[in-house]
Structure formats: structure tokens, C-alpha cells
Amino acid sequence: MVLSQYEKGSLFWLLVPFFGLWVLFWLVPLILGIDLSLQSPTFTAPHREIIDSTGTKPPPFSLSWDLPENSEVVQGDNIKYIGLQNFSNVLEDAKFYKALRNTLIYVLGSILLLIPLSFILSVCLFQLSGFFRGLLVFCLMIPGLALPGVLSTLFYLFFHGRTGALNQYLVVPLGFEPVNWMMDPSFIMPSLIIQAVWRWTGMVTLFFLCGLQAIPNWQWEVAKIEGAGKWLLVRKILIPNLWHLALFAMVFLVVDGFASFSGAYNLLGGSGGILDSGLLLVTYVYQVAFPGGSGRFDFPGAAAMSLLVVPVTALLLFIILQGRRRWVLR
Amino acid sequence: MRKLISFCILTGSVIICLYPFLWMFLSSFKTNREIYQPTLLFPENFEIDSYQSLFSEQYLPFYSFFSNSLFISGLQALFATLITAAAAFVFAKYSFRGKSFLFGVAILVILIPKQAMAVPLFDWMLWLGLQGTSWSLIFPGIASGLGIVFFTQVFRKIPNELLELAKVEGFSIPRTFFLILPLVAPSLITYGLLHFILSWQEHLLPLLLLDDENTTLPIALSKLRDSSHRIPESVGMAAATISLFPVVILFAVCFRKMKTALVHLSLS
Numbered sequence: 001m002v003l004s005q006y007e008k009g010s011l012f013w014l015l016v017p018f019f020g021l022w023v024l025f026w027l028v029p030l031i032l033g034i035d036l037s038l039q040s041p042t043f044t045a046p047h048r049e050i051i052d053s054t055g056t057k058p059p060p061f062s063l064s065w066d067l068p069e070n071s072e073v074v075q076g077d078n079i080k081y082i083g084l085q086n087f088s089n090v091l092e093d094a095k096f097y098k099a100l101r102n103t104l105i106y107v108l109g110s111i112l113l114l115i116p117l118s119f120i121l122s123v124c125l126f127q128l129s130g131f132f133r134g135l136l137v138f139c140l141m142i143p144g145l146a147l148p149g150v151l152s153t154l155f156y157l158f159f160h161g162r163t164g165a166l167n168q169y170l171v172v173p174l175g176f177e178p179v180n181w182m183m184d185p186s187f188i189m190p191s192l193i194i195q196a197v198w199r200w201t202g203m204v205t206l207f208f209l210c211g212l213q214a215i216p217n218w219q220w221e222v223a224k225i226e227g228a229g230k231w232l233l234v235r236k237i238l239i240p241n242l243w244h245l246a247l248f249a250m251v252f253l254v255v256d257g258f259a260s261f262s263g264a265y266n267l268l269g270g271s272g273g274i275l276d277s278g279l280l281l282v283t284y285v286y287q288v289a290f291p292g293g294s295g296r297f298d299f300p301g302a303a304a305m306s307l308l309v310v311p312v313t314a315l316l317l318f319i320i321l322q323g324r325r326r327w328v329l330r
Numbered sequence: 331m332r333k334l335i336s337f338c339i340l341t342g343s344v345i346i347c348l349y350p351f352l353w354m355f356l357s358s359f360k361t362n363r364e365i366y367q368p369t370l371l372f373p374e375n376f377e378i379d380s381y382q383s384l385f386s387e388q389y390l391p392f393y394s395f396f397s398n399s400l401f402i403s404g405l406q407a408l409f410a411t412l413i414t415a416a417a418a419f420v421f422a423k424y425s426f427r428g429k430s431f432l433f434g435v436a437i438l439v440i441l442i443p444k445q446a447m448a449v450p451l452f453d454w455m456l457w458l459g460l461q462g463t464s465w466s467l468i469f470p471g472i473a474s475g476l477g478i479v480f481f482t483q484v485f486r487k488i489p490n491e492l493l494e495l496a497k498v499e500g501f502s503i504p505r506t507f508f509l510i511l512p513l514v515a516p517s518l519i520t521y522g523l524l525h526f527i528l529s530w531q532e533h534l535l536p537l538l539l540l541d542d543e544n545t546t547l548p549i550a551l552s553k554l555r556d557s558s559h560r561i562p563e564s565v566g567m568a569a570a571t572i573s574l575f576p577v578v579i580l581f582a583v584c585f586r587k588m589k590t591a592l593v594h595l596s597l598s
Contacts (some may be wrong), residue, residue: 003426007502007503008442010502010503010504011420011424014419014420014504014507015416015420015432017413017416017417018413018414018473019417019432021413021469022435022439022473024438025444025451025469025472025473026439026442026467026470026473028454029450029451029454029470030442030447030450032453033447033450033453036449036450036453041583042555049590069521104416121340124335124336124339125336125340127332127333128336128337128340129540134585134586134589136340136344138581138585139344139347139348140347141581143347144527145574145575145577145581146573146574147530147547147548147551147573147574148349148548149533149551149570150354150551150570150573154350154351154353154572155549155583157365157366157368158350158353158354158368158397163367163368163369164368165350168368198347199349201343206589206592207592210589210592210593213593214597241596244596245596251440252476255443258423258446259443259445259446259534261445261533262532262534262548265534265552266551266552266555282446282534285448285449286448289448290538290581299449299453302449306446306447306448309446310446313442314441318440326521
């Protein structure tokens with residue numbers, strides 16, 4: 001719409017709250033993070049040392065990271081900039097690659113399992129009548145509402161273990177040896193992925209179901225008149241209509257997967273599990289920065305690592321969005 | 331026949347989804363020995379000790395954690411909904427110089443989530459003097475990129491004639507925005523709920539930013555498990571059961587509205 005000068009001024013008042021908060025709590029931390037990633041860890045660490053009023057050093061930080069009473073953060077001048085040293089350190093760190101690979105497997109694995117599964121479930125739901133449809137999709141969504149910590153606790157107590165449900169109800173009846181889910185390095189990632197699928201399937205199913213309900217009736221009519229087969233129905237009606245919802249779900253899963261922390265933290269107690277095979281990126285950043293894990297206390301290194309993840313996420317999202325062009329506009 | 335097959339598939343998956351939660355609920359009455367037998371569903375006798383020790387705050391101040399969680403998530407969802415809706419309204423309906431730049435910049439938030447910036451955020455909160463308070467958790471979540479994307483789509487569907495009518499009536503743009511809000515109430519509720527859930531589930535930031543007495547439920551739950559040798563598992567199970575209630579109730583109340591909003595959104 002065409003606006004007068006006065007009206008343009010009033011647009012400002014609607015935008016200001018958002019961008020004010022954006023600058024304060026996104027841009028500033030980002031700039032601080034970039035600045036931090038250029039500093040030397042050894043010079044930066046004492047500057048961040050927290051000294052309480054009696055002059056004694058506090059004990060190593062507890063997990064909850066609380067500052068003692070009467071303490072102040074010593075603001076030293078001893079910040080030393082070392083250029084891109086931190087970044088090259090991270091790039092030489094084998095553990096970083098391990099964490100990156102794990103996270104990629106986690107994200108891609110959960111997407112590849114989740115999207116088809118929710119697609120099938122939503123098509124099934126679509127054939128039921130209104131009341132059951134709502135009830136069942138609501139039940140499916142309950143794991144998504146629970147805290148990830150609860151899911152991993154349940155996983156730990158209920159599913160995993162030699163006598164756990166997964167082994168008792170699935171692995172052993174199929175004639176395999178019981179799997180030691182959390183102790184066998186090759187099964188830690190699958191169990192994290194199972195949790196992600198368990199958690200998000202309901203939500204994505206709901207999305208798809210709403211997309212199915214929104215398909216205009218004439219498309220079905222035309223298909224009926226033309227006598228289209230099942231496969232053609234799926235390809236020409238379902239996939240094109242649901243694609244943008246699937247896309248939204250994928251973007252959401254990628255972002256959530258790269259930021260996921262809670263499940264693995266609860267399951268593995270902040271460590272990476274056996275041979276670090278359950279080490280996710282955020283967990284590793286947490287380990288490097290805070291003494292929960294290695295005690296390295298390397299704030300600059302952690303900041304550099306966080307920044308290095310950004311191009312990876314961006315690339316993944318870019319590929320997904322490119323995929324849309326190839327698929328939908330064909 | 332087809333209905334029967336799909337009904338079977340669905341019932342199966344619902345059972346897989348919900349059985350562990352039933353087990354969790356029943357486990358809150360069990361003894362440790364019983365909990366370590368995952369295939370056992372019902373406890374031998376129902377002991378409510380776990381709920382008693384939880385509510386008498388024997389191990390940790392559960393009430394205050396619970397209310398903190400509610401306070402933080404509720405306030406954050408409320409602010410995020412209103413503020414992103416306002417910005418998205420402008421993006422969807424008006425054009426001005428620098429709009430696409432501002433839009434792109436707002437979308438960037440999706441790319442770098444706040445969890446990735448936990449370390450500098452911690453420093454910055456320390457400097458602002460907010461570190462440890464609930465506000466240090468409420469503020470960073472409000473400017474949400476997903477919200478902008480969502481609400482831009484929503485407001486695009488509002489006919490322009492309405493805005494012109496408001497202009498003829500002499501309403502200012504902010505006033506017009508508030509008048510239009512009731513029209514998109516289902517979408518507001520949907521987004522508010524999703525935001526509420528995401529901040530309800532947030533773990534890393536409260537772990538770093540909050541003081542012990544201001545912590546939220548996820549931390550409390552992982553604490554109950556951390557020292558699991560001291561605290562009976564059933565207490566953790568009881569806390570987990572209770573933590574599920576507010577979200578499920580909210581969802582059950584708003585579920586219909588949410589479906590309306592999502593169906594409407596995908597009609598494009």
C-alpha cells in the first residue's frame with residue numbers, strides 16, 4: 001500500500017520492539033562471539049576468573065554455574081587478539097569433526113525417518129472420521145510435548161538395557177542378540193535418532209494432516225474422472241500439495257537438530273558417551289567452554305566452534321530449499 | 331478394508347507412543363527394584379511417597395521450579411507472539427525502503443540459534459546484570475525468525491480492503507494492527523503454543539544463565555536423575571509426570587484452534 005510520510009513513521013512503532021530485541025539479544029551476542037573467537041584462550045581465561053571478596057578462588061564451577069555472593073568479575077586489560085588461531089585450532093580438532101559428523105547423521109537420519117513415517121501416518125489418519133482423527137493425532141503428539149529430558153530418562157529406564165522394552169519386544173523376538181544400546185558405540189547414535197523420531201513424528205503428522213485437509217476437492221474429483229491409479233494420486237496430488245509443509249518441517253528439524261542438547265545431556269550426563277559416539281555439537285561446545293566435561297574453560301574456542309557451525313547449517317538449509325525448486329517446479 | 335488397515339497402523343503407533351508414558355505414570359508409584367524391570371507395568375502396591383516427597387520439597391524446591399518454568403515460558407511466548415506478529419504485519423502488508431533487507435536480517439535469526447551463542451550471551455548477560463534472573467532467559471527468545479516467517483504468511487491472507495477501510499476511518503497503523511489481531515486469533519494461539527513448548531523444553535540456556543533458585547523444570551529433572559543413587563527413581567518419574575500436565579492441558583484446550591490455523595495456512 002502507498003503510505004504517506006506520517007504513516008511511514010508509525011510503521012516504525014510496530015517494528016521497533018522486534019528489532020530492538022533483535023539487536024540487543026541477537027546481534028550484540030553475535031558480535032561479542034566473533035570478538036571472543038579472535039582472543040587468546042590463555043590470556044582470556046584469567047581475565048574471566050571470578051574472585052570472591054575473601055580473595056580465595058572459588059571451587060570449580062558446579063553444573064549450574066552460580067556466582068558466589070559478593071563476587072565480582074575481574075575486568076582485566078589482558079585481552080590478547082590472536083587472529084584466526086582459534087578457528088584453525090578447531091579445524092584441526094578431530095573431536096570437532098566427530099561431533100559434526102554425529103550431528104549430521106543425527107539430523108539427516110531423523111529427517112529421513114520422520115518425513116516418510118509421518119506421511120504414511122497422516123494418509124492413514126485422513127481416511128478416518130473427524131473425532132478419531134483428532135484424538136489419534138493428539139495422542140501421537142504427546143511425546144513432542146514432553147520434555148526431552150523426560151524422553152531420554154524414559155529411554156534409559158524403559159527402552160534400553162538387556163531387559164529393556166526395545167530388546168524384549170523387538171530385537172529378541174526377531175531373533176537377534178540383545179543390543180546394549182547405550183554401551184555399544186555403534187548403537188548410541190541410532191538410539192538418539194529413535195528418540196528424535198519418537199518426539200517429533202506427531203507434530204509433523206499434524207502438519208501433513210492439515211495440509212491434506214486443505215487440498216481442494218476438485219483435485220480429487222479430477223483424479224477420479226481420469227481414473228488415476230494410486231501411485232499417480234500420490235505423485236500428482238499428495239506430494240505437490242504437502243511439499244511446502246514438508247519443507248517447513250525439514251527446516252525446523254535441521255535447526256532443532258543442530259541445537260539439540262537436552263536429550264543427549266540427560267542420557268550421557270554431558271559426556272559424549274563411549275568413544276564419543278554420542279557427542280553432539282552443542283554438547284561439545286558446552287564441554288569446551290564449561291568445566292562439565294574436560295574443564296578446558298576455553299571460551300574463545302567455544303565461540304569459534306559455534307561460528308563454524310553456521311556455514312554448515314546454512315549449506316544444509318540451502319540444499320533443502322534448492323531441492324524444492326528441482327522437485328516442485330518440475 | 332483400507333480403513334481397517336490404517337486404523338491398525340494408527341493404533342499400533344499410538345500404543346508405541348503412549349505406552350512409555352503410561353509406564354512412567356505407573357512407575358511413579360513403584361519401588362526402585364520394580365522400576366529396573368522395564369517389562370513390569372503395574373506396581374505391586376501403589377505408594378504415593380514419591381509425590382509426597384516431591385511436594386514437601388524434600389529434595390529440591392519443586393514448586394518454585396515449576397512456577398519459574400511457567401513464568402518464563404508463558405511470558406516469553408506472550409511477548410514473542412505479539413512482537414513478531416507486529417513486525418510480520420508490517421512486512422506482509424506495507425512496503426517501504428529497506429524492507430527486504432530488514433526481512434532478510436530477521437530471517438537470519440533462524441540460521442544462528444540462540445543455543446549456538448550461549449557463551450557470548452552469558453558474558454553479555456553478566457555485563458547487563460541480568461545473569462541469573464528469569465529475564466535473562468525471557469529476552470533472548472522473543473525475537474524469533476520462525477515467528478516472522480509464520481506470521482508473514484498469516485497476514486498475507488488478510489484482504490487489503492480491510493486495511494483501506496481502516497485508513498478511511500482514520501485509524502493509525504498500530505491501531506489497525508490491534509483491530510486485526512482478533513481475526514488471526516487461531517494463528518496467534520498456535521504460534522504462542524509452539525513457542526511456549528520450545529521454551530518449556532529449553533535446557534542449555536537455563537543451565538548456563540539461571541541461578542540455582544531460579545532454575546527451570548528441565549534442569550530440576552536432570553538433577554533428580556544425576557543423583558539417582560540418592561533419590562528414588564520414582565520421584566523423578568513423578569516430577570516427569572507432573573511436568574507433562576500444563577503442556578498437555580494447554581494443547582488439549584487449544585487443539586481445535588490450532589488445526590484451524592494450520593489448515594488455513596496451507597490453503598495457498
